[in-house]
Amino acid sequence: MLRKLKANEITWEGKQGEEGDDRPPSPVRVKDYAETIVPLYSGEDFKKHFRMQRETVEEVCRLLAPHLPAKIIPVSKKVLVTLWLLGNIESFRGVADRFDLGKSSLHRVLFQVCNALKAIRGTLIAWPTRDQLPQLADDFFRRTNMPGVIGAIDGTHIPIPGPSHERQAYINRKGFPSIQLQAVCDAKLRFINILTGWPGSVHDARVFRNSPLYTLLENGNLPEDYHLLGDSAYTLQPYMLVPYRDNGHLLPWQVNFNHIHSTSRVVIERAFGLLKSKFRRLQKLEMIDVERIPLVISGACVMHNIILMKENLNLDLEIQQDLEVIGHDVGVDNVAAREARAAAVQKRDEIATGLAMHM
Structure with a gap:
């Protein structure tokens, strides 16, 4: 008894x-x-x-x-x-x-x-409808005055033991085996798109180019006034704004754009930090069955969104940031891509000069 x-x-x-x-x-x-x-x-x-x-x-x-x-x-x-x-x-x-x-x-x-x-x-991590885009953009704009931003994209590595076969494919640039998580989050740190399962050795840009999200964006899913923010690992596109490459000769308005871009994009780093501080197992996911690891990672992402929907968090206390510095620009090699890049350059310059008016 x-x-x-x-x-x-x-x-x-x-x-x-x-x-x-x-x-x-x-x-x-x-x-x-x-x-x-x-x-x-x-x-x-x-x-x-x-x-x-x-x-x-x-x-x-x-x-x-x-x-x-x-x-x-x-x-x-x-x-x-x-x-x-x-x-x-x-x-x-x-x-x-x-x-x-x-x-x-x-x-x-x-x-x-x-x-x-x-x-x-699918009901908790969903790409926004067109009707939802203005609200997402307004949430970012109220934080940093950056217009048209509906999300920030990045990748993070989930350390794993690594399989005995093809182990080298899972060794990332930091020297340990991992599975990648690519995610887009909104200004409130909620994931609106995730992709996981790629081995750690694969570059962020390649993961993105092989993702359903890339196909969606390339097919014109986002109206021209809206875009994601990515770091320099991604290619500048009308739907993807990246910072100006700092060659030591940036103009003040370009430096200002990079600062505001970074301040806006940090939400994805904060989202990853919150995810890993809540679900600490993701700091070292000791699983041998590689095929099932993405299922566990995506499950944690779903619960991450449920927490953000239900609880008022003091994020400064909750988050242990997991910052990563990634990569380089990926070149473009065809006429259509060059034209898209030219449009993206013009779009970025227009936004940057507009932001400079508030300097």
Whole structure:
């Protein structure tokens, strides 16, 4: 028969310590942690452990319930298990013991929840409709006076152990194996497009050129008054504004543009910082099955958006920034591309000179 436990108590099944040893017994399984102990956590302690507020977890459960089997393990426990696993740097065995699960059951629960998140991803990470573009642009404009910006794009690396076969393909420019995450976020740090799965050795520009987003933009999805902001890893296009290359001879209005561009584009770095500080497992995703890694990364991105929709965050306290400096311009080699670049140069110059009026 279970007795009611205090918030800081855990019952263990396992080998007891030696006589006179005050240390707790070595853990095998924690009994009724999710059912008995978690409900006793204060709101602050709950958020520290599960990276989001109770009300947000309830919303996640509501959204995922139609897509999650719950015959043996309830939806709420599956969600808590996944949040703990992604939000804390703890071994799979340790997490399994904490939630009274076998290691194989823990893996099954993780992928069930991530597949459920994939099922709802289209409603939570969606490219904006034309009716939504003015509001997105206004959100950026009110921050920095940069007109027409609907999102900032960049890539970040998720460290992994690396597969035994073709390992070199996953070694990025910093010398460790990784999977890439390309994302576009709005001014409120919400992802509006993501792509993950490319090996770490691939350049950001190549990832972009092979993405559905590139095809969408090349086909004229964005009206000419709107654009993304990218760093110098991307090619200047009417739909993609990048900073002027600093050759030491930039004019004051070009320097001013670069400063405002950087101030506007930093939102994507902040979004990645928030993602990795909330879901710390992404700081080193210890998974051997490379094929399933993108599923976990995209699942964390979906929950990132849910948090931003439900909670008022003090981002200066929440975010541990993960800044990266990337790349060089990629050349263009055909007439159509040169014409598009010329239009982009003119567009960037017009915006830059307009911004200079406020210097």
